[in-house]
Amino acid sequence: MLLSRFPRVSLAHLPTPLEHLPRLSKHLGGPEIYVKRDDCTGLGTGGNKTRKLEFLMADALQKKADVVITQGAVQSNHARQTAAAACKLGMACELVFEKRVADAPEAYLTSGNVLLDRIYGARIAEVDKGSDMNAAMERVAADLRAKGKTPYIIPGGGSNPIGALGYVDCALEFLSQANRDEIIIDHVVHATGSAGTQAGLIVGLKASHANIPLLGIGVNAPKTEQEEKVYKLAVETADYVGAAGIVTRDDIVANCDYVGAGYGVPTEGMNEAVLLLARLEGILFDPVYSGKGLAGMIDLIGKGFFSDAKNIVFVHTGGSAGLFGYSSLLNTAG
Ligand SMILES: *Cc1c(COP(=O)(O)O)cnc(C)c1O
Numbered sequence: 039m040l041l042s043r044f045p046r047v048s049l050a051h052l053p054t055p056l057e058h059l060p061r062l063s064k065h066l067g068g069p070e071i072y073v074k075r076d077d078c079t080g081l082g083t084g085g086n087k088t089r090k091l092e093f094l095m096a097d098a099l100q101k102k103a104d105v106v107i108t109q110g111a112v113q114s115n116h117a118r119q120t121a122a123a124a125c126k127l128g129m130a131c132e133l134v135f136e137k138r139v140a141d142a143p144e145a146y147l148t149s150g151n152v153l154l155d156r157i158y159g160a161r162i163a164e165v166d167k168g169s170d171m172n173a174a175m176e177r178v179a180a181d182l183r184a185k186g187k188t189p190y191i192i193p194g195g196g197s198n199p200i201g202a203l204g205y206v207d208c209a210l211e212f213l214s215q216a217n218r219d220e221i222i223i224d225h226v227v228h229a230t231g232s233a234g235t236q237a238g239l240i241v242g243l244k245a246s247h248a249n250i251p252l253l254g255i256g257v258n259a260p261k262t263e264q265e266e267k268v269y270k271l272a273v274e275t276a277d278y279v280g281a282a283g284i285v286t287r288d289d290i291v292a293n294c295d296y297v298g299a300g301y302g303v304p305t306e307g308m309n310e311a312v313l314l315l316a317r318l319e320g321i322l323f324d325p326v327y328s329g330k331g332l333a334g335m336i337d338l339i340g341k342g343f344f345s346d347a348k349n350i351v352f353v354h355t356g357g358s359a360g361l362f363g364y365s366s367l368l369n370t371a372g
Contacts (some may be wrong), residue, residue: 047095053215054074055078058072059318060321062318067343069347071349072223072351074353074354086119087356090238104188105131105182105187106130107131108133115357115360134174136169197233198274205235206241206245208242211352224346225350228252240285251291255292255296255331257301268290272285273285295333296308301326304368308325311330328354
């Protein structure tokens with residue numbers, strides 16, 4: 039696999055650190071925990087979408103686009119990183135938001151990621167929960183074309199084979215760090231949503247014959263649906279990088295027991311995990327993705343799921359800007 043064959047623009051601060059968390063590891067009394075700090079990718083408060091956007095925005099530039107369109111929830115980290123990337127590359131940005139969280143408080147609608155979207159000057163359109171988001175983006179694109187613009191549509195979460203290349207690269211990056219630092223990684227865990235992160239990581243791990251199991255903690259869909267979505271994208275991504283056939287259905291494992299009442303709805307486990315990491319290690323996680331992923335990992339450590347593992351890597355996918363949007367929904371009393 040040679041990722042330099044694919045067009046790419048530099049947006050992220052790379053490599054991100056692979057950081058040992060001694061105080062958390064001791065507190066949990068299980069395996070040693072390392073965090074791959076993809077919350078530190080550097081663009082507009084960072085996060086996992088920036089790696090994907092290095093490839094997606096390069097494709098947009100190659101297609102002579104002058105405006106990018108994408109979609110997500112109101113507190114979408116992906117939308118915020120896309121808006122920042124568009125600014126850096128001199129493009130306009132149009133965001134279509136699904137009002138996915140019912141009875142959202144004021145801060146959710148005005149602070150956190152959406153405040154940053156406004157600072158970046160993105161144009162925002164809102165549609166009702168359950169809308170066909172691809173159709174909504176197509177309508178925006180048609181309007182822009184009628185005005186003589188050249189729009190480029192980025193799918194929700196930047197999850198297609200082009201975006202997933204960012205996470206193929208991330209797997210290669212932490213494998214090389216683990217090799218250098220002599221860390222034997224026994225398991226990799228992260229939050230999984232639109233599937234590009236998990237799909238890219240599994241392609242990178244399989245192509246490297248690393249023999250490391252990968253676990254996605256779901257934040258939205260039920261297990262089978264999530265695994266099928268990841269599997270489909272992983273197969274397409276392997277094809278796209280010229281490594282067809284390296285991913286099998288068994289390689290794709292998601293645990294969707296930590297979603298709680300639904301996407302973007304806080305859970306007690308998430309709240310506890312966010313406080314624990316802040317207070318033991320000074321690291322901020324987010325209420326929608328990485329906090330629920332972490333809650334899942336912590337619970338599974340307690341249940342002995344990783345009992346054979348000496349070292350676990352948790353890929354921190356970012357999102358802490360979302361904490362401000364959730365200020366009234368988080369319990370900081372601990
Ligand atoms: C988007 C996102 C994820 C999920 O990544 P996918 O590639 O969509 O599965 C996880 N964590 C954060 C903070 C995100 O913004």
